[in-house]
Structure formats: structure tokens, C-alpha cells
Amino acid sequence: MADALRWGILGAANFARNHMAPAIHAAKGAKLAALATSDPAKADDFMAFCPDLKVHDSYEALLADADIDAIYIPLPNHLHVEWSLKALEAGKHVLCEKPMAMAAGEYEALIAARDASGCFATEAYMIVHHPQWQRARALYREGAIGQLIHVEGLFCYDNSADPANVRNKPETGGGGIPDIGVYTYGATRWLSGEEHVEITHADVDFENGVDVLARVSARFPSFSAHWVNSMRLHPFQQMTFVGSAGVIKMTAPFNAGVFGTARVELQRNDASPPVITEERFPGVNQYTLQVEAFCAHVRDGAEYPWQLEDARGTQALIDAVFARAHMG
Known part of the structure; x- marks a missing residue:
């Protein structure tokens, strides 16, 4: 596991606890290393299967952890862009739950930050x-x-x-x-x-x-x-x-x-x-496959089937649906 990508999770969301944390823990080329939560009790379920998990009491502390390579973000939708940008600025790779943004135009800042940081960032579109x-x-x-x-x-x-x-x-x-x-x-x-x-x-x-x-x-x-x-x-x-x-x-x-x-x-x-x-x-387990593909892309440059540009295209369609609904 010397070359494993070391992952931290931003928040103790139920979905992270039940699906993505076990997937990261099980994935080849990955190590679940840290969790950020202000409530230590919420870390117990994570530590039940990952007892050496490091627990930070703030999101900022996790992003400042030099031992973490990649961040998984399962926060509510309205926080995705903010914390994805902060993670990229901290030099971390980012896998963020969908929808990664609430409007197609918000992807421009994410794409620019990805390219400027040299880190990989994408939406967790597991299918x-x-x-x-x-x-x-x-x-x-x-x-x-x-x-x-x-x-x-x-x-x-x-x-x-x-x-x-x-x-x-x-x-x-x-x-x-x-x-x-x-x-x-x-x-x-x-x-x-x-x-x-x-x-x-x-x-x-x-x-x-x-x-x-x-x-x-x-x-x-x-x-x-x-x-x-x-x-x-x-x-x-x-x-x-x-x-x-x-x-x-x-x-x-x-x-x-x-x-x-x-x-x-x-x-x-x-x-x-x-x-x-x-x-x-x-x-x-499509979540485990997603993590393994992410790690292979970061480590070896393997092809990754869902980029920020793909997520932006779906959001543009969503934006058009809401525009049509309100027009109607």
C-alpha cells in the first residue's frame, strides 16, 4: 500500500458511512486515512471498519493534513463548489458527490481550478x-x-x-x-x-x-x-x-x-x-470501481470516463429543464 492514494472524507454523511467510506477502504490503490467531523461520535461507525482512521474536528484541518492526497466530498449540494475549490487550492485531488454544482456556469471555476492546481477533480458519477x-x-x-x-x-x-x-x-x-x-x-x-x-x-x-x-x-x-x-x-x-x-x-x-x-x-x-x-x-460494487478508477487515473494516467466537462453537460440539461418548467 506504499503507493496507495490516501483519502480523507469531508463530513460524516450517511451516504459516506454506508457506501463510499467502505468503498474507499476496500478499493485497490486506495487507503481511507482521515475523516473530518465536528461530532466525534459520528466517527465511531467509520472506525468500526477502519480503526486507524485519523479524525479531524474541522474541514479546514483535514485540508491542511499533508498526509492526505485526495478528498471525497459528500456534503449537501449547495456546499459542493465551495469545498471542491478549497480542496483544490489545498493541493488535493477531489471526488465530489453529484450534482457537483447547481448551475452549469459554476463549472468554469471548477475546471479552471483543476487545471491550475494540476490535481484531478471530478463528480462522483459512479454508474x-x-x-x-x-x-x-x-x-x-x-x-x-x-x-x-x-x-x-x-x-x-x-x-x-x-x-x-x-x-x-x-x-x-x-x-x-x-x-x-x-x-x-x-x-x-x-x-x-x-x-x-x-x-x-x-x-x-x-x-x-x-x-x-x-x-x-x-x-x-x-x-x-x-x-x-x-x-x-x-x-x-x-x-x-x-x-x-x-x-x-x-x-x-x-x-x-x-x-x-x-x-x-x-x-x-x-x-x-x-x-x-x-x-x-x-x-x-460500482462505488469501489469508481474509487479504483480514480486512483488509477491519478497514479498512472488511466482513462477516466466522467470528467468535469461531462458533469457540466448534464447540468446544462438540468438548467434547461428548469427554465422550460418555469416558462411553462
Whole structure:
């Protein structure tokens, strides 16, 4: 582990405790070394699996720690840009939860700071590291479904019983689109390699200043898309890519292994009856793969599939959705 990237976590968020801290701890080429929290009791769950963890009582102290190479940021959305910039200024590599910014224009400062610091910084868009998404994109680019004609994406859950949740608060950058629309929108962009031309429909329900149900349609250069994202519906997720010669369907595209087994179904219409093939990817931890890819990029210059420019593209789409919704 002499050449392992030494990681610190900025804040003891539940998501960090349950997912990303164990992923960093388990990842090849990484060492979970430090945590910043003003409440020492919150460090106990982290130290249960990482007993030699160093605990700092402030974010500033963690950024000043010369023994830390990379910072993972799971803070509420409205704090992402501020602390990503501070971490880059401190000479740390940065992996920040999505959405990394609340407006596309905010990425300019992040990109400039990344380039000036010589450090790597990106958004924690873990799905592109999962083999189901890499396989789905390869199938599409190999022409398995012919010309892409339409995309359907759904990602929903219900947190109406938890009004104190940061996702239900406008002051912390809450809302369903920032939380899960980034997946249906970004996955469409990543697989297709295309950027939206127009938001043709945006029917968005708001509660307390945050979007809770969004039905959105968009036009891309060569296909149409329709997405439903909600924090008030029964939990469900699925992505379907409909082409001129076949269909790719994914039934656990975002929370693979939790919502269901990662599965890529390919249906082709060049036989009668149509041929349906299925590939499954059980037992894959996309968070661990994300950390390992990050470390390999920093250490060896390995290709990394999601850059700040990619995150900016998804945020530009989100900005356009909200603009269309308010215009409507």
C-alpha cells in the first residue's frame, strides 16, 4: 500500500458511512486515512471498519493534513463548489458527490481550478464505472439496436415522510432532478454521446420550493427522450433505449445490487420471433470501481470516463429543464 492514494472524507454523511467510506477502504490503490467531523461520535461507525482512521474536528484541518492526497466530498449540494475549490487550492485531488454544482456556469471555476492546481477533480458519477453501463454503451456503439430513436428513463422513490431530509430543502440545493434526474439525463448523454437540442416538455410539480415530480421530454440530434423522476412515487428505476433494429433495457440501472441485479437485456427484431438475450452482472460494487478508477487515473494516467466537462453537460440539461418548467 506504499503507493496507495490516501483519502480523507469531508463530513460524516450517511451516504459516506454506508457506501463510499467502505468503498474507499476496500478499493485497490486506495487507503481511507482521515475523516473530518465536528461530532466525534459520528466517527465511531467509520472506525468500526477502519480503526486507524485519523479524525479531524474541522474541514479546514483535514485540508491542511499533508498526509492526505485526495478528498471525497459528500456534503449537501449547495456546499459542493465551495469545498471542491478549497480542496483544490489545498493541493488535493477531489471526488465530489453529484450534482457537483447547481448551475452549469459554476463549472468554469471548477475546471479552471483543476487545471491550475494540476490535481484531478471530478463528480462522483459512479454508474459509468459499472460493467452493465459499459456493456450497454458498447452494444449501442456496435450497432446492436441500429439507429437510436427514443429513450425512456424512470427513477423514482418516496421520501415524503422525511421532510427534514436535505433533498426536501431548497436552501441545501434539494429536489428530485438534482438528486436523481442527473442519472436519467446523464446516462442518456453518456450512452448516446449526444447533447440535447431542445427541452420540448417539462411538467414539474414543486413542494416547498423543490421539485418532487418531473415529467420531461427532450429532443437530441438523432432521437427523442422522455424521463420521469420523483421523490413522491413508489421506488422504481429503468432505462430503455429503442432503436430501429432493437431495444436495450436495463432494470436496475442506478442502484445495481440494491434495487435489483444489474441486467442488460437486448432485443433484436431481425428474427421471428424476436431474439432476446440477457447479460447479468451480480456482485459488482460500482462505488469501489469508481474509487479504483480514480486512483488509477491519478497514479498512472488511466482513462477516466466522467470528467468535469461531462458533469457540466448534464447540468446544462438540468438548467434547461428548469427554465422550460418555469416558462411553462
